[in-house]
Amino acid sequence: MDEFLIKGKKYKSRLILGTGKYKNFEQTAEAIEASKVEIVTVAVRRVNVTNPKEPMLIDFINPKKYTYLPNTAGCFNADESVRVLRLAREAGGWNLVKLEVLGDSETLYPNMVETIKALEILKKENFDVMVYCSDDIILCKQLENMGACAIMPLGSLIGSGRGIQNRFNISLIKKNAKVPVIVDAGIGCASDAAIAMEIGCDGVLINTAVAEADNPILMAESMRDAVIAGRKCFLAGRMKKKNYGSPSSPISGIID
Numbered sequence: 001m002d003e004f005l006i007k008g009k010k011y012k013s014r015l016i017l018g019t020g021k022y023k024n025f026e027q028t029a030e031a032i033e034a035s036k037v038e039i040v041t042v043a044v045r046r047v048n049v050t051n052p053k054e055p056m057l058i059d060f061i062n063p064k065k066y067t068y069l070p071n072t073a074g075c076f077n078a079d080e081s082v083r084v085l086r087l088a089r090e091a092g093g094w095n096l097v098k099l100e101v102l103g104d105s106e107t108l109y110p111n112m113v114e115t116i117k118a119l120e121i122l123k124k125e126n127f128d129v130m131v132y133c134s135d136d137i138i139l140c141k142q143l144e145n146m147g148a149c150a151i152m153p154l155g156s157l158i159g160s161g162r163g164i165q166n167r168f169n170i171s172l173i174k175k176n177a178k179v180p181v182i183v184d185a186g187i188g189c190a191s192d193a194a195i196a197m198e199i200g201c202d203g204v205l206i207n208t209a210v211a212e213a214d215n216p217i218l219m220a221e222s223m224r225d226a227v228i229a230g231r232k233c234f235l236a237g238r239m240k241k242k243n244y245g246s247p248s249s250p251i252s253g254i255i256d
Contacts (some may be wrong), residue, residue: 002235004202006039006180007096007128007149009067013038013199015227016069016182018207022216025060029209032061035220040066041098041205043073044088055151063092071098076105078117085127097122098152100132108185110134116142123147132184132193135169137176144179151177152184152205155196159208161188164195171199190226197230198238 003010016039017051022028032040040061070088072081080099085097099118103111110133123146130150131143140151153170155160163186164170174181180202187193187206196204206223213219 002231004180006130011038011067013224014203014228014231015193016041016203016205017210017223018205019043019057019061021211022209025055025057025140027216028057028211029060031216031220032066034217035195035210035224037224038067039069041069041071041207044070044084045072045074051221067096068092068094069096070094070130072100072118074102075100076102076114078114078121081114081118085122086125089127093203095126096128096130096149098130098132100175103158110154112139113137116146119143119146119148130182135166135173137172139168139183142178144177148179150182150202152182154185155183155192156186158185160186161209162186163188163192164199167195167199170196170201174200176200186207187223190222193223193226193252194230194233197227198233200234205229 003012003213004014004032013036015035015037017032017035017037018041020043026127042057045246070085075081075084081099081101088094099115101111101114101118103109112134117129119129119131122194130152131148133140133143140153143151151173155164155171182203182205183196183201184205185206187209193204198249204227210216210219210223
């Protein structure tokens, strides 16, 4: 498969996996190994990465093998989000981060006003910021112009498993972007991940669909395969849609 770049670093896997909601760190590590990902997201406020007196994620998922992507899950304003990412950089030296500022606790929809405020501060402090955002074409371009190193529009609400609700907007976001576009949130099954790749996205971030599957390890494998298949489909170039049927075999020279 072809590689893609995030802030100058090459990755082979276009799947990014979250580390939350699993029954334990052992299962988290198994799913990540099965998925063959190279980037894992870490909710700094919810996953232990700093307290050595309790089980730590880094004991199960080697930060030298995987790119850790600290995120601000559970933050509802710019100040809170910036504070969390400052702590993450201080604790682990992580400069590549995922900014996620939520609007409310029911929908978990992104608060774009606070997101823009936070991005402005983080860029001044030389963070490399991947941004969870709405599927608004204009706002996504604004985030890129402000220095976001990846745009991460939601497919549907976080944890909803409803798949990509607005393929058209996301395809336009990708068409207009000069940085990677990664679908973040709402993926429920392998076909959802494949669709994200088929419409040209650079990657997919998944957590709940794997962690809450009956068999998380098998689901991690299916998501890996779906992302690969979807990317190959995009590169191959799909056939044109037609209004009428078209025979698979030639109609000239047939035997009467």
